[in-house]
Structure formats: structure tokens, C-alpha cells
Amino acid sequence: MTRHYDIVIVGGGLVGATLALALQQSSRRRFQVALVEAHSLQTSSEGPFTPSFDVRSTALSHGSRLLYERMGVWSAMAPYAGGISAIHVSEQGKWGATRLQAREQGLDAFGYVVPNAAIGRSLVASLEGWADLTVLTPAEAVSAESCPEGMRVSLREGERERDIVGRLLVLADGGRSSLAEGFGIASRHEDYGQHALVVNVSLSRSHDNIAYERFIDGGAVAFLPLASEGNDRMAVVWTVPSNRLQGLLSLNKAGFAEALQSQIGYRIGRIVQVGDINHYPLTLQTAQEQVREGLVLLGNSxxxxxxxxxxxxxxxxxxxxHLAEALNEAVTNEELGGLSILNKYLARQQADQKRTVTASDGLIKLFGEKSVWLESIRQFGLISLNLAPAAKRRFAEYAMGVAERAPQWR
Known part of the structure; x- marks a missing residue:
């Protein structure tokens, strides 16, 4: 027998789990939701969480903290969160720099660096006990297609195969979504010709909750403060030209630490330990369609x-x-997959998306170009941010992730 739901979410990662929780917290409607995830989800019953040295982390802005506080999950994440009380932005070998202080904005921190596993466990624990939520894991969504009732999703659960149907299908299954490709949804790709090296390091002194963003030849390097005993651990994202990747990966840990230290200098102290190195290619990818009848793409999809x-x-x-908010405003659950509701969501978020994508892409291109006049503009801009309060405040608001209109999903 085929089980029917109001909403089927494929992808139980951080984005999918957040949406599932927000839908259960809805104050106006009750949604029958299925959350489909190919990997087993860690729950709070599996013992206390102790982050390893090599755990991957995410930088949550101040705005994201406020949203997770409203959802009631921030308190579980907070013990593992490294606060960013100051941001130092510079360009290697140049005199211009910008220093931002959270206290100037009346805040303790611009944002927080939190292990992905801590965010995930906090969300999964909050999903437990909701009568209208069904978590299907481990379950692989093999294919999906439109049907008279909405969207039919074919699942593989071990040796078992079955179908489920949702009025609305949400794809939050990553940047290379085979289901999105199956619907013929193309993406625009811009290859930056770079790879990101992601690694945790320990320092010879405390990081003092300062985040460092330095633009270097062919890329950038960011040092982000992690919560640790002694506050001496930082998460590093180092973007390098793709043709340098293998050379850096071939170095031993001491050689890699030396190469990394040369990019940031000794303002952070000395790098005394380097963890496991992860890497991935960098592209700007945007789906040409985010919504269509009965379908929404979220996250990296x-x-x-x-x-x-x-x-x-x-x-x-x-x-x-914002999607949860728009769905909450549906008059009946039969409308959930309709374009009127989905276009309302997209209209609310398009300006935010455009602003964030343009700013991120623009920073890379501004600091990636080699020309005397652009170098002068960059240095003037970094100095001006220190001198012009209005410009500095706007830059700080971008760092804080404060949206012009906060979503109202409850």
C-alpha cells in the first residue's frame, strides 16, 4: 500500500532536518511530513557528543543563531559553538585591512563556528516525538515523478523497494541531485578553478575569538575560532588554484603547517598541530528552476x-x-504543491538570494583580479570600511546574516 504525505523531504541533512522541524512547529496547520535520508541519523540517545579534532564545522551567523533560538535548538548547540567577536580582513602583502568588532554592533558575536555533528544531533533530537513526522532512514530515494496526487517517490530500504506520495516534494539532497536531474532541471555552473582545503589546526596561543579572512594570490584563507579548552583551535578553509592542490596534499603535516603559516603570518600565533585535510572543487552553482508544480529545491540543490x-x-x-512560512499560509493542505504558494516563497527569498550570491561571487572576483587599479580600489575599500561608520555597519550586517525580513513560520 502506498503511503501518502503532505510533504516529502528528500535529504535529512542540516537543511532538510531544519525544514522538517519548522513544519512540525507550525502554529496554523498540521502537516504529515516524511523525511527521507540515505544515512542513519544520530540521535540524542547515543551518548554525549564529544567533537573530535577533525570534525567539520559550519559558521552560523548571528541571524542564524536567532532563528535556531526561536526553534528551541540553539541551547543544545551553544556548548560547542566558538563565538566570533571580531573579524580581521586583509590582503596578503598589502597595507589595507579592516577590523570589525561585534561590540560595536551591540553584540557578543557576529556568529558562531559549530561542528556539523553538533548541529545535526541537536536537530535530530528535536525531531523525536512528533506524531505527524515520519523519518525514513536509511532510505534511498531512487527516483521521483509527477502523479495525479502530487509527486511519487520510489524508495530503496535495504532489500525492500516501495513508493510514497507527497503533495509537495522538497529536494534537499545536495549539489548534485540526481532527482533534480531526473526532472530535467539544469544548473548554471561557473568553475572558479579553485579547490577548498578544509582542516582544523591548533595554535600556540588563544585565538581570542577573532576570525581572520585573508585574500592571497589565487584564493583566500579563513581562520575561524572553535570552542576548545584553551581556545587554541581554529577551523581553516584555504582556497587555492586547482593546479596547486596535489602539491599541497603531497606535503607531510609539518610541511603543510609551514605552507599554511606562510599565508596568514604569525598574527594567530604558531600552528602546532594540523588535522586531517579534506578538499573539494569550488563552483558557483545555481539551479535554473527552484520551484515548479509540486517541487522545491533547497540547500545546495x-x-x-x-x-x-x-x-x-x-x-x-x-x-x-521562508518556505515553511509560505506553506503555513496555505488555506488547505491540497494547495501545498501549487505554484501560487511556491512562487510566494520564491518571491520572498529572491532578493536575499541574489544579494548573498552576488556579494560572495563579487568578493572572489574583486580580490582575484590582478591589476594596479583594482589593487588600489581594494586597499582603499578596506581602509574606508574602518573610517566610514555607515559602510562598516553594512559590511557587519552582511557578516551577521541579518535578513531584511525574518521568516515567520510559527
Whole structure:
């Protein structure tokens, strides 16, 4: 027998789990939701969470913290969150620099660096006990197609195969969504010709909750403060030209630490330990369609940004909650897959998406070009941010991820 739901979410990662929780918290409607995830989800019953040295992290803006506070999950994430009380932006070998202080904005922190596993466990724990939510895991969504009732999704659960149907299908299954491709949804790709190296490091001194963003020849390097005993651990995202990748990966840990230190200098202290190195190619990817009848793309399925400004996940979080808000405004659940509701969501988020994507892409292109006049503009801009309060405040608001209109999904 085919099970029917109001909403089927494919992808139980951070974006999909956030949307599932927001829909259950809806104050106006009750939604029968299925959350489909190919991998087993960690729950709070599996013992206390102790982040390993090599855990991957996400930078949550101040705006994202406020949203997760409203959802009631921030308190579970907070013990693992490294606060960013100051941001130092510079260009290697140049005299211009910008220093932003959270206290100047009346805040303790611009944002927080939180292990992905801590965010995930907090969300999954909050999903437990909702009568209208069915979590299907491990379950692989093999294919999907339109049907008279909405969208039919074919699942593989071990040796078992079955179909489920939703009035609305939400794809939050990553940047290379085979289901989106199956619907013929193309994406625009712009290859930056770079790879991101992601690694955690320990320092010879405390990071003092300062984040460093330095633009270097062919890329950028960001050092983000992690919560740790002694506050001496930082998460690093180092973007390099693709033709340098293998040379850096061939270095031993001491050689890699030396190469990384040469990019940032000794303002952070000395790098004394380097963890496991992960890497991935960098592209700007945007889906040519984010909504169609009965279908929505979220997260990296909708847009994948360069990590230089750390705003990709924060944008996806706002997308998810604005979608929950629009669905909450449906008169009946039969309308959930209709274009009138989905276009309302997209209209609310298009300006936010355009602004965030353009700013992220623009930073890469501004600091990536080699010309004397652009170099002068960059240095003048970094100095001007220190001298012009209005410009500095606007830059800080971008770092804080404060949307012009916060979603109202409850």
C-alpha cells in the first residue's frame, strides 16, 4: 500500500532536518511530513557528543543563531559553538585591512563556528516525538515523478523497494541531485578553478575569538575560532588554484603547517598541530528552476556558493524557514504543491538570494583580479570600511546574516 504525505523531504541533512522541524512547529496547520535520508541519523540517545579534532564545522551567523533560538535548538548547540567577536580582513602583502568588532554592533558575536555533528544531533533530537513526522532512514530515494496526487517517490530500504506520495516534494539532497536531474532541471555552473582545503589546526596561543579572512594570490584563507579548552583551535578553509592542490596534499603535516603559516603570518600565533585535510572543487552553482508544480529545491540543490564569506548555509537556513512560512499560509493542505504558494516563497527569498550570491561571487572576483587599479580600489575599500561608520555597519550586517525580513513560520 502506498503511503501518502503532505510533504516529502528528500535529504535529512542540516537543511532538510531544519525544514522538517519548522513544519512540525507550525502554529496554523498540521502537516504529515516524511523525511527521507540515505544515512542513519544520530540521535540524542547515543551518548554525549564529544567533537573530535577533525570534525567539520559550519559558521552560523548571528541571524542564524536567532532563528535556531526561536526553534528551541540553539541551547543544545551553544556548548560547542566558538563565538566570533571580531573579524580581521586583509590582503596578503598589502597595507589595507579592516577590523570589525561585534561590540560595536551591540553584540557578543557576529556568529558562531559549530561542528556539523553538533548541529545535526541537536536537530535530530528535536525531531523525536512528533506524531505527524515520519523519518525514513536509511532510505534511498531512487527516483521521483509527477502523479495525479502530487509527486511519487520510489524508495530503496535495504532489500525492500516501495513508493510514497507527497503533495509537495522538497529536494534537499545536495549539489548534485540526481532527482533534480531526473526532472530535467539544469544548473548554471561557473568553475572558479579553485579547490577548498578544509582542516582544523591548533595554535600556540588563544585565538581570542577573532576570525581572520585573508585574500592571497589565487584564493583566500579563513581562520575561524572553535570552542576548545584553551581556545587554541581554529577551523581553516584555504582556497587555492586547482593546479596547486596535489602539491599541497603531497606535503607531510609539518610541511603543510609551514605552507599554511606562510599565508596568514604569525598574527594567530604558531600552528602546532594540523588535522586531517579534506578538499573539494569550488563552483558557483545555481539551479535554473527552484520551484515548479509540486517541487522545491533547497540547500545546495538550489545554490552552492564559494565559502569565502561563509554565507551559503545561512542563506539555505533562511530559505527553509521562508518556505515553511509560505506553506503555513496555505488555506488547505491540497494547495501545498501549487505554484501560487511556491512562487510566494520564491518571491520572498529572491532578493536575499541574489544579494548573498552576488556579494560572495563579487568578493572572489574583486580580490582575484590582478591589476594596479583594482589593487588600489581594494586597499582603499578596506581602509574606508574602518573610517566610514555607515559602510562598516553594512559590511557587519552582511557578516551577521541579518535578513531584511525574518521568516515567520510559527
Amino acid at each position: 538550489a545554490h552552492t556558493l564559494h565559502p569565502v564569506a561563509g554565507q551559503g548555509y545561512n542563506l539555505s537556513l533562511r530559505d527553509a524557514l
